Amino acid sequence: MTLGPAATTGEIVTFLRTLRNDENIAGMGRFGIETDNALGISNPVMQKIARQVKKNPARALELWETGIREARMLALYTLDPKTLDAATARRLAGDFASWEIVDAAADLFVAARLEDLIPEFAADAREFVRRTAFSMIASAAVHLKKEPDGLILGYLVLVEAHAQDERNFVRKAVNWALRNIGKRSRNCHGPALALAQKLATGADKTARWTGKDAVRELTSEKVLERLKD
Template sequence: MIGPSSDVAGIIAHLETLRSEENISGMARFGIVTDGAIGISNPDMQKIARTIKRDHGRALDLWRAGIREARMLAIYTADPAVLTPAEARGWSEDFASWEIVDTAADLFVETPFWQQLVVDFAEDDREFVRRTAFAMIAGAAVHRKDEPDDTFITYLPLIEAHSTDPRNFVRKAVNWALRNIGKRNRTCHAPALKLSEKLAASSDKNARWIGKDAVRELSGEKLLARLRG
């Protein structure tokens, strides 16, 4: 059995008892990098995280283990109030899968320095590090409800600047960030839709795809009704 007092070795030993080659194959079909994977589903990983509870020091050690499931547990059990910018940037050096990136982005937006990370990660040319910036914007637009709307509106030029990045995991995150800003509320909707329409008319095929997809969602009757309400 594992619990709050379990060490890294004990946790990894427990994870190995749950190994599933079938799940590993399934993950690969969804584009999840399975190097070092044990094959445990995220709902099961979240149950394990609740069992072992938050422990920031142990989370850092779990990350260093280099195993997919250990790293997911590291993200789930790290403390955003204690996490340092250097630790977050250190983790980003290992980013190689959209799943890890998007999960870590949820943790990073809970930190007091999340906006600086967005700037730093967007400037980084590595595909999964840059994706992190836009996954963070997308997550923050939904979860940081007390954040001023201007925070998100001021990210629109950053979205436009990277809308021509042709790499799949970047352009999908840029699109995601744009759509989530537009869906946040009426204040954010208008400028996000305006940018979406601009990108939809771009001569760049990547920007055009991002814009057209965002326009389609931000012009939907269901969304417009919610925003009017």
């Protein structure tokens, strides 16, 4: 069966089910991916399917509502960042239950220029919604190249505010955001490293882990050499 832009939600889901791979499902579980509704299809395959069916926001939201892991990844790949609004992003975020979905959505939200949602998501107590904020920061630091460094440096306040969140998927995203800010440019490196050093010597063990790990990368020869360019 070949899928094209006219494929319906039902046709796509039927096709996805033919690609189920139980061995891959087990492997995903070992990487902390939520597999209760997974079919075990790799993301490169999903991205190929997305190119075949093209962007279709209405159909993408129908795919999301199926709850199937692969259908939701395909939904994120086929939503249009040019038309995605904050209300829809909030709706999606309310369903987040896996770091993999969060990180794919974060790239989409940044492409849609929904960074105004970052403080809101950071303040949300739900683990995967808060992770979304810091995944968005990590993505923005890399992809919003034309924006002033000051915009990205402003997120250090959120990094410091939530560096004590010990939940695994939050602390890793906070760490990721801090490291990406520091690697963005020479202007960003100093303030990010200063915060990392502050966290590394603080009283909270989670913040210390975040700080020490960020210091290690931001003072590495590889990073320092790249920032000379």
